[in-house]
Amino acid sequence: MFTPPPLPGDPPTRKPFRFFVPILAGATLRDRAIACVGAFIGICLTGFICSSALGRDPFLPFIVAPIGASAVLLFAVPASPLAQPWSIIGGNTVSALVGITVVHFVDDPMLAIGLSVALAIAAMSLTRCLHPPGGAAALTAVIGGPTVLAAGYAFAFVPIAVNSVVLVLLGLFFHRFSSHSYPHVPKAAPVNTHGTSDLPPAARVGFRAEDIQGALADLGETFDIDPQDLDRLLRRIELRSLLREHDDFSCADIMSRDVISVSQMADAEVALALLLDHGVRTLPVTDESGRLVGIVGLRELTRRSGLVGDVMAEAAISTPRSPAIELIGPLTDGMTHSVVIVDDDRWIRGLVTQTDLLSAMSRVLARRLEGA
Missing domain, CATH: 3.10.580.10 (CBS-domain)
Known part of the structure; x- marks a missing residue:
């Protein structure tokens, strides 16, 4: 396809180096470096603490694979609703309980693995702790073998719940020194400070919260961002647009x-x-x-x-x-x-x-x- 040459005054185009280009909106190389350091510290210390507290049982793991996926969310996207403390602890534990229940009642392995993940999504949604690694926790409970089967429902608490709690505590401590707040609390929408029923001045023009909900319904997609964060982002976009258009006076x-x-x-x-x-x-x-x-x-x-x-x-x-x-x-x-x-x-x-x-x-x- 023919690409027309740039016109005079056009900004120079740069082809970004295709490696290390963050795929998440707002992410930077610094964020990814922080995520790497956090995941390294978090997983190492989780393994060390849990192995010291639980002992090195040759049959029961002191750390489970879904915790690695939880660490990705906790340290790489700490503002995600899927990475909050209850999502990690509740999501992994509830899903493991679901998987253990399925393996006790369903003999067919193919049916069991499908049901465990599907029911884990339903259970996490009902308990408001949706967490992608929870699907892996449910699957681990089904395919973990005789050791996991023998442990029964205790497996959901030791090691899965213990691993999750330790990882979250380490994340809370780590993010005190990173540039991100954790747990992430969306900034509250503007409120009327005069005690009347009017909307606050900033919300009387432009879009409103119901417009965001309507747009999300129109698109029919689920986005990994809190609606209040989305509201704040869109208002920041409006402000930056005004700055660009009206930066001619100080x-x-x-x-x-x-x-x-x-x-x-x-x-x-x-x-x-x-x-x-x-x-x-x-x-x-x-x-x-x-x-x-x-x-x-x-x-x-x-x-x-x-x-x-x-x-x-x-x-x-x-x-x-x-x-x-x-x-x-x-x-x-x-x-x-x-x-x-x-x-x-x-x-x-x-x-x-x-x-x-x-x-x-x-x-x-x-x-x-x-x-x-």
Whole structure:
């Protein structure tokens, strides 16, 4: 097939080295290196701990093969719903129990191996611990031979459940030092902070949770990602698209530079008077040297008294060089009314309010409509 030559200005095309190219979305070579190290440590220590605790029985294995598959999920894709602690421990144990039950009631080996895996999927689905290596655990219980058969239901607990628990504990410890959180908890969807029935500002336009569920139903496929993670991913895509389209003005272009601030050692009544006198909603709070340490507004001042430093809240910050469009997120969370613009040493350089950003966006939109 003929490939047209690149036009002037087209970015150079690079053919990726076909080896070591991650097939998972978002994966990097660093992630794969971490996964290799984690799997090495996890499997070695699981084997060592279990063999030390259970003894080297010449007939009963101290570690089973499905644990190797569990390690792949635990260390390579720790955010997967299939790699969470209950999925690993419950999935392997429940599946092994299913396999043992099948082998006791079904004599035909071909029928037994099929039933064990099929029923394991059903059991894991019902108990919300779907875990692909569970199929291997069920199969191991069927084809493990006389030793596994003689062990009976105990095989599901020793060594399978013990192996799974040890591996998960090692994973919890390992991921404290990796760049990934484990267990993975999807970030909660935005909520309305004002105690009303309205949707939060970020969810009033664009897609909603029901749109994601509907799209998944339309596709008729099962994806290895939590719907809340998918929602967060799609909203991040929207934001990056806006950044790409509206990166022509920075925070320095729209920020107020004559910023009214208050010392953390000032009395709360002084801060309240400044807010009312200048008609602003928030004040940056500074330390003795003038560096930003927090922010204070009517919400913090109306119900408390004392020093400003005792009632101030954490400030949302950005830098003068940052694209102003990045402030859409914090300024539409329902709580933040302004973002303090600081330099690398936290000296205050300006302030961007919701009004500043709205005014800038309206000018950009007007220019684009004129040019359309």
